[in-house]
Amino acid sequence: MDKDFKTKISKALGDDVLRGALGRFGDAYILARAKAYEGYDFDALSENIVQVKSYAANHIDEMMDQFEKAATARGAKVYRAATATDAKKYVSDLVKKKGIKRIVKSKSMVSEEILLNDDLIADGIDVQETDLGEWIVQLAGQHPSHMVLPAIHMTKEEVATTFSGHLKRVEQPVIAELVKTARVELRKKFLEAEMGISGANIAVAETGTLMMLTNEGNGRLTNTLPPTQVFLVGMEKFVPKFEDAQHIIQALPKSATGQLITSYVTMITGPTPAYYADGTIKDKDFHIVIIDNGRRKMFNDEKFKKTFQCVRCASCLNVCPAFQLLGGHVYGHIYTGGIGTILTNFVNSERDAKNPQNLCLQCGKCTEVCPGKLDIPQMILELRNRMGEKDGIGAVPKFALDVVSNRRLFHSMLRVASLAQLPFSKGQPVIRHLPMFLSGLTEQKSLPTVAKVPFRDVIKKVKQEVKNPKGKVALYAGCLIDFVYPKIGEGIIAGLNEKGYEVVFPDGQSCCGAPATYMGDRKNARKCAVMNIEALEAEKVDYVVSGCPTCTHALIDSFKELVEDDPALLARAEELSRKSRDFSKLLFDLGGLPAGGDGVPMKITYHDSCHLKRSMGVFAEPRKILTDTAGVELIEMKESDRCCGFAGSYSIKFPEISGPILDRKMKNIEETGADFVVVDCPGCLMQIGGGLDKKNPKIKVIHTAELLLEKRKNSKKKNKK
Incomplete structure (x- = not known):
């Protein structure tokens, strides 16, 4: 764990605004989620998701073939991208071929994963995020700190300051007014855009249908107004049949934000017609990019295969004690929290996951609320052990653990400690202060003494x-x-x-x-x-x-x-x-x-x-x-x-x-x-x-x-x- 990461931790812990925002949401979320699931059998719903998603994982090539056949029959162009580079090249080539200069985007963590915006902007393209949270972090020059609530780490005052700097006029920290400003500013972007890029929550193999669950109308505007449509879809989004999607639609809003259902459930099966000024009508240019980028490797690994069952609700983040203190810009890379650490290891790099994986407490609260029944702590432990085998765990921890695993040496040292502790315990059953570099261990709490007689x-x-x-x-x-x-x-x-x-x-x-x-x-x-x-x-x-x-x-x-x-x-x-x-x-x-x-x-x-x-x-x-x-x-x-x-x-x-x-x-x-x-x-x-x-x-x-x-x-x- 490097010093820069420790510095980021200290900075986040010292940010009262961040901790307040995350803490308030975390407290409200628990109550909202419990209320949303009233009358539902969470275990039964989760089991349905596990059955559907595990079947898809075990038949992934069959699912993709079936989806591509159905989607192509309805006018879509389907491309399978093995890597992030492949996906970006496909989109970039399409942009250049059609002479596109203005793009609007919505609901796509995959585009964040592959850093698509960076490449397009470098080519001189105007790329505009249109989700309110995504737009806020884009203007702030940041990445999302949460997979569902990208700007959860920011207060209304920080948002107002960000808007004021971008728009060159003073914006007041009133939520309704800030939303109104975003609506006015973004509406013209939709009308001017030549391409819309979206993600999807579900891809139905049987019908070639893409489904989006959103709380803002921008998702529908992005995938209906521009004449060229591109959907970026991770391989894990597949379900076999149309009716299989109902389980995810039921669980995702409840687990993500404590809602019974999202404001919009959008289903896209093939391109919609485009109406041109000269009176002509023809289908929009409709592209679906199915992205691997390390997912197949993850699914083929028996220790991580169940990650296919993740529906990206981020409930694991919402209940994580460490995430509530630090936020996703510390506990994460692109994807955040415990599940984000696992995803990062495969779709980005082991290096990017190495620091965040340390933050898991192994408390298991995330597993308790996961609608996909993922044992996230156990998977993080597996990552940790693989990293330890590959890179070692450091000389001091290794020495300590070598001692602990040597029974006679360890027990002898503990017996010696029962005497050596006397100057620090002063005859009390606790040690309240330790000197010098050990002082941090007794800053928040006292330590018990080693028993005189084991x-x-x-x-x-x-x-x-x-x-x-x-x-x-x-x-x-x-x-x-x-x-x-x-x-x-x-x-x-x-x-x-x-x-x-x-x-x-x-x-x-x-x-x-x-x-x-x-x-x-x-x-x-x-x-x-x-x-x-x-x-x-x-x-x-x-x-x-x-x-x-x-x-x-x-x-x-x-x-x-x-x-x-x-x-x-x-x-x-x-x-x-x-x-x-x-x-x-x-x-x-x-x-x-x-x-x-x-x-x-x-x-x-x-x-x-x-x-x-x-x-x-x-x-x-x-x-x-x-x-x-x-x-x-x-x-x-x-x-x-x-x-x-x-x-x-x-x-x-x-x-x-x-x-x-x-x-x-x-x-x-x-x-x-x-x-x-x-x-x-x-x-x-x-x-x-x-x-x-x-x-x-x-x-x-x-x-x-x-x-x-x-x-x-x-x-x-x-x-x-």
């Missing part, structure tokens, strides 16, 4: 009184429970003992490899996977339990992928996957704990871990377990499942982004009036606990397992008295 030593002294055991559970602690929060481990043992299960702790376990995975070091991630598969010996226990959802995700999903090249290891990884559960989930599945607790009133709120809720679908279970505990009152917080900003190494790599995300979480916590925040993730505990220690130490953070341990311990003490 859990792997604590468990040797824990008495497990289980009469007639029902079975045996292996406890996988991960780094934080083992060396920072051993009390959580004690809570897990107590809960499972009460359910009749003996808990064992395999000494050979170590880091789950998530830090290596999320930093693009597949080699060290695999080393960690192998080490833990062999140590945990899932074949010998009934369950493997973890108190960290990130670790549980690794046990269930990541390990299998990392060892898939070794059949013997893969079989063991699959056994481990089948038996692995997160603590709250396992306790719930075992019937929960009998009603109990000390009955002392305790007002709590609950924060959902990203991995627990979105990767494993565990949401109601911990709430049920907590509210069954005597005295516990649960107050739901706003955005309980919004990322806290920890994201593993992300909070170290990007503390300036992690900090504002944490601030929002703390604000939501404070608004509940709760005394405790309960979490099921040690990473979230570390992040939220550190933030509250700095800014509101009255509110405490506790893991579900630890809360149950304390409440039931206190109850036993009461009963003894």
